[in-house]
Amino acid sequence: MSSAPSLKRVIALLWRSQVSGEERRHPGPRPRLDVDRIVDEAVALADENPSAGVSMRALAGRLGVTPMTLYGYVPDKGTLLALMYDSIHAEMPRVVGEGISGVVDWVEEVVEVYLRHPWAIPVAYGRPILGPYEQEVFESLAVALRRRDLDAQTARGLVGTIFHLIRGTAHAISASRQAQEESGVDERAWWNEASTALAEVVPDFAERFPGTVWLVAESETDDGDHDYVARHSMTNLRTGVRLLLGGAAPGS
Amino acid sequence: MSSAPSLKRVIALLWRSQVSGEERRHPGPRPRLDVDRIVDEAVALADENPSAGVSMRALAGRLGVTPMTLYGYVPDKGTLLALMYDSIHAEMPRVVGEGISGVVDWVEEVVEVYLRHPWAIPVAYGRPILGPYEQEVFESLAVALRRRDLDAQTARGLVGTIFHLIRGTAHAISASRQAQEESGVDERAWWNEASTALAEVVPDFAERFPGTVWLVAESETDDGDHDYVARHSMTNLRTGVRLLLGGAAPGS
DNA sequence: TTCATCCCTGTACGGCGTAGACAGATGTTA
DNA sequence: TAACATCTGTCTACGCCGTACAGGGATGAA
Numbered sequence: 001m002s003s004a005p006s007l008k009r010v011i012a013l014l015w016r017s018q019v020s021g022e023e024r025r026h027p028g029p030r031p032r033l034d035v036d037r038i039v040d041e042a043v044a045l046a047d048e049n050p051s052a053g054v055s056m057r058a059l060a061g062r063l064g065v066t067p068m069t070l071y072g073y074v075p076d077k078g079t080l081l082a083l084m085y086d087s088i089h090a091e092m093p094r095v096v097g098e099g100i101s102g103v104v105d106w107v108e109e110v111v112e113v114y115l116r117h118p119w120a121i122p123v124a125y126g127r128p129i130l131g132p133y134e135q136e137v138f139e140s141l142a143v144a145l146r147r148r149d150l151d152a153q154t155a156r157g158l159v160g161t162i163f164h165l166i167r168g169t170a171h172a173i174s175a176s177r178q179a180q181e182e183s184g185v186d187e188r189a190w191w192n193e194a195s196t197a198l199a200e201v202v203p204d205f206a207e208r209f210p211g212t213v214w215l216v217a218e219s220e221t222d223d224g225d226h227d228y229v230a231r232h233s234m235t236n237l238r239t240g241v242r243l244l245l246g247g248a249a250p251g252s
Numbered sequence: 253m254s255s256a257p258s259l260k261r262v263i264a265l266l267w268r269s270q271v272s273g274e275e276r277r278h279p280g281p282r283p284r285l286d287v288d289r290i291v292d293e294a295v296a297l298a299d300e301n302p303s304a305g306v307s308m309r310a311l312a313g314r315l316g317v318t319p320m321t322l323y324g325y326v327p328d329k330g331t332l333l334a335l336m337y338d339s340i341h342a343e344m345p346r347v348v349g350e351g352i353s354g355v356v357d358w359v360e361e362v363v364e365v366y367l368r369h370p371w372a373i374p375v376a377y378g379r380p381i382l383g384p385y386e387q388e389v390f391e392s393l394a395v396a397l398r399r400r401d402l403d404a405q406t407a408r409g410l411v412g413t414i415f416h417l418i419r420g421t422a423h424a425i426s427a428s429r430q431a432q433e434e435s436g437v438d439e440r441a442w443w444n445e446a447s448t449a450l451a452e453v454v455p456d457f458a459e460r461f462p463g464t465v466w467l468v469a470e471s472e473t474d475d476g477d478h479d480y481v482a483r484h485s486m487t488n489l490r491t492g493v494r495l496l497l498g499g500a501a502p503g504s
Numbered sequence: 505t506t507c508a509t510c511c512c513t514g515t516a517c518g519g520c521g522t523a524g525a526c527a528g529a530t531g532t533t534a
Numbered sequence: 535t536a537a538c539a540t541c542t543g544t545c546t547a548c549g550c551c552g553t554a555c556a557g558g559g560a561t562g563a564a
Binding site: 279280282284317324 | 539
């Protein structure tokens, strides 16, 4: 069950909407923390060890406070994640340059922000978070598409598709980096290990999967770059977005 | 640290490679379970309550066995998830029809399989699982692209991009359905609630985010379909894949 | 000075993945 | 048949997790 907090409460938190009561006029000790500090520290904590994520206990410890204290500021961990998620969107570029290239560049920058905060990627799925910063990012893409004279229906589909590509790309790159960091095995070494093991377990691989062999073998351009997954993924992303935007005619 | 099991062990498990010893020739009680049964039951369990996922304890209970028993068959939960993930790829269509439409139809069917097993979607990210069924699915797409005379480099990028779209679409639809089920609030009602709350908290929304308003308001075609998120997402997916494949010239 | 209010804490519950020691069943061998 | 090596499943326990609940102490208004 767990009963999520009311949507209104979450939205109010996201937009930091005070009820304009301004100054405190009531008894009781004044709070030692505030939402901004909690969120900032949570982001820092999550950034420092992306694999573990945040735990309420660890965050409280870092803030010099008992875990339960946090629940005075934030209704639950899900909401905290939403706040963290929205806050990193402040780092994303808002303005999109002219034309397709503008969008393509912007998309790449957005991915880079996600890569600085890999824990945020899974949060992005599902219903929109509806926070102010995510909203601004969304807005800037919407405006850019409107400038291209697309109809709203097409534009809306494009926005969704583009965000799928952004998140997918970011997810893939960050997973690769994380696996690399945890296992100490870099991408090339991992691939070697994997293909050796596969060859042993599935001796007739090449005959059973000729298409795969073709795809992988002939496109191998490692270049000795230890982060080539990121490079290739980014290139694919740019190509993909270019195709999507180029193909979506203003008339259609 | 948790130290993942050796890649070779995992691959051997995925391909159910026996060391060809065939019959048991050693003392000790014979196993009451086998990997297939565990995986099948785990998939069934996960399907039954997609929000909770599998826990080793719950799975053991369903198999009439102690949690620790499972570790005699599977090195850890991550590997179990990999096995489950690969197993559902057996349901996916292998053959891709001719031309772009063939791929587009196939993509849609793949999404539908993921939607029957929503827990599998997050597993898909990161390094490939390298199991036999996933491999076959991958292979069929690779072959279809080779038939279109793309060079391997382009094809490889396309495969990645298409899978991003598949997973993104599946993820979005399943998250929407799940939220709907958990909260009892359907998509339309949720949106009403959200926009009411937003209007209250951010009275100047329309002036601050005109692009968003344009995008959302003018493309609203609800039709009273309570699962319209799925319908729209699928349409966007088809459009996206069509644009990608249509734009990727054989020459390029 | 009284008192209502609110922040923070302590304790506790029920979950999780899984490490480690061990009991019992089993097939082979003497 | 008896001894033994081997393997399976169990029990217990550790250290995590999110968070419900009750209450202590500080605080400002009356």
